[in-house]
Amino acid sequence: MTDLNTLTLKQTLDKLNNKKISLAELYQDLDQAVAANNKNFNIYLNLNQAAQAQSEQVQDRELKGVPIAVKDNFCTTELPTTAGSKILEKFVPPYESTVTQRLKKAGAVVYGKTNMDAWAHGSSTETSDFGRTLNPRNIEHLPGGSSGGSAAAVAGDLAIAAIGSETAGSIRQPSAWCGTVGLKPTYGRVSRFGVIAMASSTDSPGPITKTVEDAAILFNHMAGHDERDATTSPRKIPDLTTALNKDIKDLKIGILYLDIEGLEAIRPIYEQQFKIFEKLGAQVEYASAFDPNYAVGVYTVVQRGEVSSNLARYDGIRYGLDRANFGDEAKRRIMLGTYTLSKGYADQYYNLAQKVRTIFIKDFAKLFKKYDVLIAPTSPGYAKKIGASQDSAMFGELEDMLLEASSVAGLPGISVPCYRDEATNLYLGLNIIAPMFREDLMVTAADAFEKNTSWNSWRANCE
């Protein structure tokens, strides 16, 4: 029998429903895998010792007591919540995030809290105060970030599924680097209540999973209006599982960004993979978008500004250590944000960035008049080697260039594995962007791609 920790969420739920496996067996296999590998990969910062006991209590609910890995910036009352920073090393929140509350109510169990770039400032999971996480696909490489611990947990089968959060790439880029599926919902679709705030106008919690179907299942249990987050949308939540197994004939797809500098090495691979959509009957063509290089500037200013404001609360008085304990990256971001929002500079930087943000929103609106979804590489390349983030103050931004434009516009996106390099065992991701609140369209396209290719490493066991 296969190790049960390697099952997808859907398989796990089916097997539990049909009594083919028990929760005790599932937790035993997962506990063994975590005991064998967690120290090596440095994925979980804290494990929930009561996970299995809790699972028995919720086994009659929809999610059956399945263990979920949760990024350590979601407040959980039973486990410390550090955001990857030693400032919050001993912080046990007195309240619980809406996302984890909803998942628990649906029958999921928080198995453990995963490592991340400190305060989610980064794209490597190398800037955590608790050490870097390694990519389980190839431990000489980084998992990406900031939700690198969650992506690595899924990739290394140290979780059945995971939760991450993204402002511009933090779910999708680590998913691409780790060969997992990462779904970033529309801004306002999933509540930010109880998620340690980074950039409040773009923060979006979402699932990191083994398959598109798993992502759809978790999304259904996370999304929806929350009176505790005024920016959540009152719109009705679609059942994303109904967007699976659909024909993509006549779906209009625009290809973005493939011609930009720096993508030469991976371009032929993507050109090849994009043909899958054509074979399935979709109309695929190259689309021209507003230069994503400008999105780097917009994101840098908006994000740093919001960071400086959000991290002002860490004064060491009500909780956590004092401000001398911020790491280098947090100091850089807080101070740059303080500068660009300060008197005399706010117009030159912050207001200008918000205007360029409007340009991106209008540009996407124009593109979506012509196309149902847009596709592009998730990251400019494969997972970088450990140590790579230490060379440049702009490491994350250049890395996330392909994701920032749609993120500042609030658009949803999903990254699916679309290539595996045999020599290194490293993956590339395909990013599918949809119009606001049309997660269903991108899930339909992603699901069709996944099921008609062999890049998803869990596919073989799904037949």
Next chain:
Amino acid sequence: MAKIDKQLTKHVAKLANIPITETEAEELASAFSETLIVVDELQKLAVDNTEPTHQVTGLTNVTRDDVVDKEKMFTQEQALANASKTYQGFFVVPRILKK
């Protein structure tokens, strides 16, 4: 283009209430200059007739009833649970007024 020197960096650090050393001030000044090169690119764009966007989903004035809901409140014990120092049910804060 803005030039960020060590002096300005120390001023910003004070505004942000982040203690930094002399060496850090130098390193940060150079990191800021590197980052702002990317940001300064935005000034090439024509934005005179463009409105800024602060909120992408179009929601406006989301309010709730102005009532006390004890379900959503911390108890005093919860509020103080993570404090570094407390005194008789209060947070202890650093002195800011001189004697």
